[in-house]
Amino acid sequence: MSRTAAVFAPFLLLCLAVHALPFHSLNKSTLHHVPSKDLPFTEKYFTQILDHFNFNSMGNGTFRQRYLITDKYWKTGYGPIFFYTGNEGDIWDFALNSGFIIELAAQQGALVIFAEHRYYGKSLPFGEDSFHIPEVGLLTVEQALADYALMIQELKQELVALLCPVIVFGGSYGGMLSVYMRLKYPNVVAGALAASAPILSTAGLGDPRQFFRDVTADFQGCSAECRDSVRGAFAQLKELADNKDYSLVQQKFGLCATPSTPQDMHQLNGLLRNAFTLMAMLDYPYKTQFMSQLPANPVQVGCDTMMSGPDLLANLRNTAGIVYNSTGELACLDLYKLFVECADPTGCGLGPNSLAWDYQACTEIDLCFESNNVTDMFPPMIFTENQRQDYCSRRWGVIPRPGWLQLNFWGEALSTASNIIFSNGDLDPWANGGVRKSLSPSLVAINIAGGAHHLDLRGSNVADPGSVTQARKMESQLIAEWVKTERRRLKQGHTLYNKS
């Protein structure tokens, strides 16, 4: 395929590697992997066990797992430990976008730790070989949880903090990990704030059409016309594709190369759909730099753009530009560089982190979501378990186990759990893949009206809707209660045996 640099007028300018991201992070390398001076964290490394589940696979091999820590607010040896269960990206990105945890630590005198997930950021167990087979095989949810359990246990000893209750925090997949920590290691963590954690949909529970239906609902929420414009634009694009009018497609979308196959058109559709996904997920009421560089209220901006003139294809191109070319730096759109199709139809991002996420979506995390142009406004793009299996066995030599996450992490059979907050924003397409109903006084669902993807974890902002301020207040109260109860338990010491 020739890569002619078509002029790419209306897109304005800045970062080349802007992200075709998913529900998880991208390779945000150009955005903020440099520690911020505003944050009090020290970057450290923990000597972590390579394989918690096989004593003979790696001897007792270890790797260096990165974590960020601050005791700036800690009531030393007494205050709780707030532990962020890092997800699929550079840990600094989560620290930089979870200001609420810092605010809460200041309030409650907590030590704060952000732990990086193995195989992401700088926590690569085998360095450059981490994504080779079989080295990649140690990338599992179970290993990540065991990492966190062990890290918490050892850091508590090191910091003389054995009596300090631990609360875990996480957003998105990180929120799933927080839930799982409380399910599987309640001896280690007293409670979990799981923000926007789609624990049901990623376990294959629910409706595969839900995700893109809810992305659509966000744009429809602006206006039915907005949704219809998007649908109309995709229909026009389909017509061009059906007619093999590829030069016009290139011209209309400012592509760097002329598309020449149905696969190229499929790629373009994927890239475009992904722009809407990101605007919906990240529909914050102020400008953000998380996963992408986005204006305030991107869905509104997107709808304004979609309805800015009679040429629907131009509108669609410009709407995609909000995500892929926010700074206007790109002279043209490189279909295969800006978006990489993978086992996650909501996107895997770019760079090494995207490899890790692709692997996880190929093994435990089940993301067989579809758009179909009936329950959503996008072109029909199906992703079945069979397609997933074909792709994953070719790409990684693995066979996904669709039922495993539900079996191992309880699916919706959560009634025996306790001390978990499931917070979700109603703008977030991930929300309905999570827990929306409280199950007991200590399994609390919080719904944030007008909230996007884990808005509550972000630092306070004047533009915040009242709902998120209210949510954070409730979270703060519940966490304070859990800390109090756990402190009593920890103080009791041994209750079942006597070290005679």
Next chain:
Amino acid sequence: MSRTAAVFAPFLLLCLAVHALPFHSLNKSTLHHVPSKDLPFTEKYFTQILDHFNFNSMGNGTFRQRYLITDKYWKTGYGPIFFYTGNEGDIWDFALNSGFIIELAAQQGALVIFAEHRYYGKSLPFGEDSFHIPEVGLLTVEQALADYALMIQELKQELVALLCPVIVFGGSYGGMLSVYMRLKYPNVVAGALAASAPILSTAGLGDPRQFFRDVTADFQGCSAECRDSVRGAFAQLKELADNKDYSLVQQKFGLCATPSTPQDMHQLNGLLRNAFTLMAMLDYPYKTQFMSQLPANPVQVGCDTMMSGPDLLANLRNTAGIVYNSTGELACLDLYKLFVECADPTGCGLGPNSLAWDYQACTEIDLCFESNNVTDMFPPMIFTENQRQDYCSRRWGVIPRPGWLQLNFWGEALSTASNIIFSNGDLDPWANGGVRKSLSPSLVAINIAGGAHHLDLRGSNVADPGSVTQARKMESQLIAEWVKTERRRLKQGHTLYNKS
């Protein structure tokens, strides 16, 4: 070392491979690996995933896992499923010695399944190579639990039993697995009867002197003189060893070969101590064939023998004969054939099952128990974490992780759990390594006065003490309640999402 066949007079006669067993089974091959006609079980095999925790280690390799099943008592499609979480031995041995489960199934209309633990009996993932390195690496508690979870899930589907509550049962290490199943997979199992499950001591919690202290207490319970005779006999043996009077040792103990080194004497002490361990554990009020062929009330028989004449060494030899030569068939005692020292100071048994258990004691199960001749009546035989590490890295190329079991399976931090019965008999030296106090109305400790190792799991016997009859009644009631509650939950169906 020459192996002269010394005459071994007072020992009477039968099975050559009688067992130097531990808290778990031996290679009971000569006892009862043939399915009993009295039991209604069918022997089947389940296609099990080899490695639940690494998608790249074995592809999606599988192995054949054996299980026994009977629907003789099942209210088809409605009655509960009683699932025995097999431990370290041939699954038939547990089925043959857990008559209570059958009785309860008849009472409550249950389907009964006895599942064999991977790497034991006929469930060898790699056949004859199973105990090679690295093949043995897939022998972990976590893999075993995942096996059971998956097996339950799939058999429920196959048997059209999705609405049938599952209760797990286990004795000793099998009881630990039952507890862990309820901790880690409460979505799969509604409750656990954990009989004589030393979940604390095997996690390194408590006193390493407890075990042999409590073996001693059993013999002291007969009489202080009995205990003193044992101690006196070991003292005389030590004198002979100190004087290197090895021929006399051989003659006194009817050994097949003359001992010639301190190591041989250490081996003899280990073998003798183990006889007392087995009599204490298996101090049932009637003749049994579990782990060893023993008379009714073996502790009493042992004490009678220890005090049967003025020659303490002869008494000690004859007492050991109760365990090692109950049938009198052995012409002499082969020190290294009747007892194999391993990473479990209470014994690993003989044969392939003993290899598997040695590996488990070298990795997750922490059995650093000591005798010291102060808090117990035995020769000082220390087994430190350092010794364990040396042995295990030499033998299996592994480094034990002493803290892991406590971290992963909660140690004594059990307050968030529910629906577990911890039953223990006060004659059982394992009892004080388990949970002896109820923690809540659904975490119930049952103490069985006059009960040995998981007596309650055995079928009813006229010689049963009233305490065990009472215990079984309480167990039956609790289990019936759990089943009722779980049935309601299962009937509710999906509560958190709509498959629209």
